[in-house]
Amino acid sequence: MYRLGYTLAYRFGVTPWETHATATRAGVEALVDREVAERPHPPGRALDLGCGRGLHTAVLAKKGWEAVGVDAVPQAVDAASRRGIPGATFAVGDVTALEGAGLGTFDFFLDVGCFQGLSPGQRTAEGRGVSALANPGATLLMLEFQATRMRSVVGGVTRAELEAAFAGWQVLSVEPADTTKLGWPLTRTAPQWYRLRRAGRA
Template sequence: MKGYSLAYRLGFTPWEHHGRVTRAHVDPLLAREETGRSRPLGRALDLGCGRGQHSARLARRGWEVVGVDVVPRAVDDARRRRISGATFVVGDVTDLAPSELGTFDLFLDVGCFQGLNPEQRLAEGRGVSALANPGATLLMLAFGATPIRSVIGGVSRAEIEGALDGWEMLSVDAADTTGLGWPLTRTSPRWYRLRLAA
């Protein structure tokens, strides 16, 4: 977590570049979540939202978005963007409070879960489950459990499923590595889609 605070202070946020260059690959995933939903689409929680890059995308598509991040500077930057349909809070994804955040129909985790230790992953899983409306879905982008995961993070499918007890894995799709650069192109990133079991 301290590393992310330092990255924002130094202006070194390569994950934002990747988010920009892969927008065309993320939009179909969001469109799939919206199929069959009436307007308004519902509430979405952007876990580890940073400066609100993905929150803005969700809000433009018609979601009521809450972005949560542990780095105050990133949240301040997101708030300054004044994104219509999105609010931002400083908070820890391992300590999500239903009384403060409410409940959600969609959760988006782009690279946050993969950087947590096993206990923190379990805590995020409990928090997400507590905030989930019936039938809620979770989209997660994570690097694989590759040999370089100790440096850049990464998780296996089993680790994700173990932290999200009561969620059904609907799909696992290879993520585009355009713009990642070496060595991140060697991380086997995947999009995981889960639904809270009835």
């Protein structure tokens, strides 16, 4: 059902999350810089989960990652591919079925609001798929709205829900995200950046 909703949104040009992605780009760049600083150069392979038209995938490629964007909406993936971003490739794929997508393995995963739009079962499936594709030392960076009173309007997850879906991962940090440019009602969602690493891995 979520794929149909996003497909229709792209078809009719109703994609407010792309405006939000532009507003959060500076924050994404700063956090990706931190990931790069902790790794050798080049830093490795990165997967942008629910990439849309590739705004954040482009950031990953710019910072030196071999970047792959995956999204379930063909129109979005086609638009991202047409951008011709050096160092980035795109694939039509379901974030809840990553294990069979043939994408390879990754050192870094980026999820900017994709996870919170899934049902509990789909979230578990995303966590399982990301775990299957994670190289030793892989990290995951997620921007998620919290379960505030606006949850019924814009979505949101609790830390417990996130940890349940990524049971094999350790939460390294939780940091508040800047909501200044997001506008109402997103300014009332208390978004957080979660940084995770597979438990038991270097």
